[in-house]
Amino acid sequence: MSWGGELLVGAVILIGLLGxxxxxxxxxxxxxxxxxxxxxxxxxxxxxxLAAAALVIAIGEVAKWLIAGRSLRSAGIPNRTIAVGAVLGIVGFFVIPVIGLFIGFVLGAFASELVRTRDGGAAWRGMLSASRAAVITIGIELFAALIATAIWLVGAGMW
Structure with a gap:
């Protein structure tokens, strides 16, 4: 592949990492x-x-759900809290571009927990647990994608 082609592939990988x-x-x-x-x-x-990168990404995808799910179960947070946070995060993204995603998620998780527990302190703790799980999933996915990128960089250096 030409140098320009590899640069384009690298740019798409960078966009993916930012995504x-x-x-x-x-x-x-x-x-x-x-x-x-x-x-x-x-x-x-x-x-x-490609096979090595796909394997690393697949392991990362499975790990992020298992680890985040375990974190949520140990905190007693239902999947509904994450779902409500995700929906309001998407709405927030369109209302306040980019940062609205995070604000919407936090507000949605808090509102869901407030309705479920009817206690502001418990809702706050639930929102923090849901946010922690979201950060864990992002971290694991990013780590796996960075390893896949490193594998590609080594492979691209071989040609």
Whole structure:
């Protein structure tokens, strides 16, 4: 692949990494898609690089749900709290671009817990637990995508 092509793949990977931190785009999928396009063009060992990157991303996706779910269960937070937070986060994103996603999630999780527990202190603790779980998922997904990116960088350096 030409230098310009690899630069374009790297740019898409960077956009994917940003999409993980600012959940607007499907970050891990963008990273994996960029590496897949690179592997198709390069061929040969590129397929092994793609397989390794896909494996790391898949492990990260499974781990983020297992670990965040365990965190939420141990805090006694129902999935409904995360769902309400996510819906209000999406609404918030359109009301206040980018930062509204976080504000909406926090307000939605708090409101859901307030309705469920009818106690402001418990709702606050529930919102903090839901936010902690969201940060954990972002961290795990970002770590896996960064490892996949490092694998691609090593592979790209081989050609």
């Amino acid at each position: 993980i931190v600012f959940p607007v785009l499907p970050g891990s999928l963008l990273v994996l898609a960029a590496i897949a396009v690179w592997a198709v063009v390069v061929g040969g060992w590129g397929w092994a690089i």
